[in-house]
Amino acid sequence: MLSSKLLKSLTAGVLVVGLGVTLAYAAADDQIKARQTEMKANGKAMGALAAIMKGEAPYDAAVVKASLDAMAAADAAAGEAKAWDASSMEGATIETWAKPEIWAEGSQVGAKYQAWVDARTALAATTDEAGFKAAFPALGASCGGCHEMYRKPKG
């Protein structure tokens, strides 16, 4: 028969391990949520910019700036939340559309990320409609360049 002391320490051990697992779950889930929140903000900002590109909305330097600021803020918040750490894929309980190749050997995700940052900088430097329309496609292509390789299609 198990001594009651052993039983107690076993129970405690199970509890601690259980809690640890729960915490890992919660951490990964929060990281995924942060990543998706970042991307939803990108999508929203992109909508406003694409409307100008397609002539559905007038060119407005203030809208361009606000949209790029929103992307920069989303980027920073995601960094703080460790949204792009490999740990986000460990023990998650919610669905993610990020491909594990992001964290695999030989991943080019760093270059894809840098292309996005550079395209934002280039667009922010434009001062008129012609400049905006010349620089915008590279920003959109930088989103696509990463999605093509590292995002699972959501249907």
Add this chain to the structure above:
Amino acid sequence: MVLGLLAFWLVSAPRPLPASAVPAHTANAANGQLLYNAGGCKSCHKPNPDVAGLDSSLPSGGAPFKTPIGTLYPPNLTPDIETGIGAWSDIEFVNAVQRGISKDSQHLIPAFPYTSYARMPVADVLDIRAYLMSLPPVASPKRDAGVPLAFILRRGLGLWKWISLDTTAWMPDTTQSEGWNRGSYLVNGPGHCGECHTPRNLFMASDTSRFLMGGPHPEGVGKVPSLHKLIESKRYKDAADLVLAFQNGESFGYEHMSAGGMGQVQSNLAKLPQGDLEAIAYYLTSFK
């Protein structure tokens, strides 16, 4: 048992088109180039940009395709005599593209979408060949064989083809406009859109009752969207918006044009004439 084997052998035998299926035809390489773009041949048959010394704008042999049953190499489609299609006859080319039968009479794996190309008129396939023959020949390097596909696996594909390969040619719907029919042809024939956008049934054949309704990605990662109700679902404002999406993809902020192979499809579609893209958009947005 013996009967079973005999039946397997008969049913799984390659069924090539006879040489007489090749019509008298003056090849039109410009039409061939258009169909090559619509068919996305380059996406699979071009080398990765990191392969040293090979021009990735020419279809000199594609990146390896890893499948559970072995590694496949999309072969060289340039007119090189040794390693390309330079020495192929018309009927050999037609049988590869429309019946999935190689020059040496083996079944080809349907990762190569001949199941859709089978619907094209033979003359259009000859035009693609004429376009390919106009490209500079490239000698492709020898590649390590990877896991060779067992003979019996290739032969076994014949069984699948017997059940699943529908070789009925595409036919226009005479109650519809010319534009609708052009769109229908490009989508169902060379465009092979259904290979991803139509879900598959138990036999891994396209489930025609759910035509272009989306489902699990055939390569197993993620989900392919439905092409029905593209406007009603507010993903596109109108058919003109969809044309703009085909021409520019995510570089104009269209969000569902990149992942799961669609980025390659979009960059090929962007090379089609405006009128053909309008026809595709008109056809797709006619689904209610």
